[in-house]
Amino acid sequence: MKILETSLPGCLLLSQTQYRDQRGYFQELYVQQRYEELGITEALVQDNLSHSTRGVIRGMHFQRQQPQGKLVTVLQGRIYDVMVDIRPNSPTYGQWQGIILSADNPQQLWIPAGFAHGFQALDSTNLVFYKTSSYYNPSDEGVFQPFDPKLNISWPLQDAILSEKDSQAPNADW
Numbered sequence: 001m002k003i004l005e006t007s008l009p010g011c012l013l014l015s016q017t018q019y020r021d022q023r024g025y026f027q028e029l030y031v032q033q034r035y036e037e038l039g040i041t042e043a044l045v046q047d048n049l050s051h052s053t054r055g056v057i058r059g060m061h062f063q064r065q066q067p068q069g070k071l072v073t074v075l076q077g078r079i080y081d082v083m084v085d086i087r088p089n090s091p092t093y094g095q096w097q098g099i100i101l102s103a104d105n106p107q108q109l110w111i112p113a114g115f116a117h118g119f120q121a122l123d124s125t126n127l128v129f130y131k132t133s134s135y136y137n138p139s140d141e142g143v144f145q146p147f148d149p150k151l152n153i154s155w156p157l158q159d160a161i162l163s164e165k166d167s168q169a170p171n172a173d174w
């Protein structure tokens with residue numbers, strides 16, 4: 001597995017091996033020991049799958065008391081994945097980075113606890129699988145606007161489809 005640092009300390013882009021033959025391919029998605037060696041020592045306690053059509057934006061989401069680290073894999077399609085550093089003492093506090101993740105390229109993104117997360121779906125069918133380091137707790141959830149002008153995230157597609165929760169979310173409070 002090759003590891004690429006991102007511009008936000010702690011976020012890692014992981015390149016995996018895909019074993020291809022005449023049948024198709026095989027790929028390991030998570031081997032606990034290997035991720036522990038990278039410093040991802042948290043137990044990843046929940047697996048999530050979302051399906052999104054082209055243009056959908058999900059985000060920006062985080063949990064306040066029980067922040068979630070997320071290991072994101074795209075199983076089908078392509079997404080523009082965005083993480084925002086919301087760790088108050090971080091030198092990159094308030095900064096964001098966007099990375100294309102595609103099922104055609106065996107890469108994963110590790111976003112540690114302390115980041116808000118969102119993505120835009122770019123293909124007609126997009127399956128996003130992610131493991132999280134703490135359980136979903138709706139009463140602990142924080143949400144802010146993906147179109148917050150201070151952040152000015154450059155979402156690739158103009159015609160965005162959002163949930164009611166996300167479209168009504170306030171701007172980030174910094």
Ligand SMILES: Cc1cn([C@H]2C[C@H](O)[C@@H](COP(=O)(O)OP(=O)(O)O[C@H]3O[C@@H](C)C(=O)[C@@H](O)[C@H]3O)O2)c(=O)[nH]c1=O
Nearest residue numbers: 048050058059060061062068070117118119136163165
């Ligand atoms: C996230 C989540 C949602 N749900 C339920 C709540 C709701 O009825 C339905 C849809 O929830 P949401 O609209 O919040 O789903 P979604 O917008 O896909 O939320 C996700 O967005 C991405 C960007 C993330 O990073 C995730 O952590 C999560 O916040 O699924 C769970 O039961 N468990 C979960 O872990």
